[in-house]
Amino acid sequence: MELWIGIMMSGAAAALLLGIWAVSRKSRNSGNVTRLKDFKKKKRNGQPCSFCRKKSEDLAFYADENGQIVGVCKSCRPMAERRELGRL
Ligand SMILES: [Zn+2]
Numbered sequence: 435m436e437l438w439i440g441i442m443m444s445g446a447a448a449a450l451l452l453g454i455w456a457v458s459r460k461s462r463n464s465g466n467v468t469r470l471k472d473f474k475k476k477k478r479n480g481q482p483c484s485f486c487r488k489k490s491e492d493l494a495f496y497a498d499e500n501g502q503i504v505g506v507c508k509s510c511r512p513m514a515e516r517r518e519l520g521r522l
Contacts, residue, residue, distance in 0.1 A: 460501075469503055470495065470503055470522060481493050481505045482505075483505060483506055483507035483510055484504035484505050484506060484510075485504070485506055485507070485510035485513055485514070486507065486509070486510055488507055490505075490507035490508070492507070492508060493505035493506060493507055494506050494507075494508075494511055494514070494521065495521070495522040496514045496519035496520060496521055496522060497519060497520045497522055498517070498519055499517075499519075503522065504519070
């Protein structure tokens with residue numbers, strides 16, 4: 435029985451560590467600058483809007499709640515503004 439509890443505990447600890455690792459990895463992974471560059475590079479070919487998926491030459495770039503970069507077309511821009519996404 436004690437062994438079983440031990441396994442449970444180490445399992446929980448491992449899960450916790452994994453969670454911390456994932457979070458720290460995510461925050462460290464703020465290579466947003468390079469990703470933004472890549473994103474903008476593609477822009478010339480007409481990137482699809484992240485909201486309506488329509489291709490647009492004139493996208494505005496925002497960082498969403500998860501730090502993901504989204505390209506937003508003119509007509510979806512008010513939606514991004516309403517979500518208070520950080521304009522890039
Ligand atoms: Zn759109």
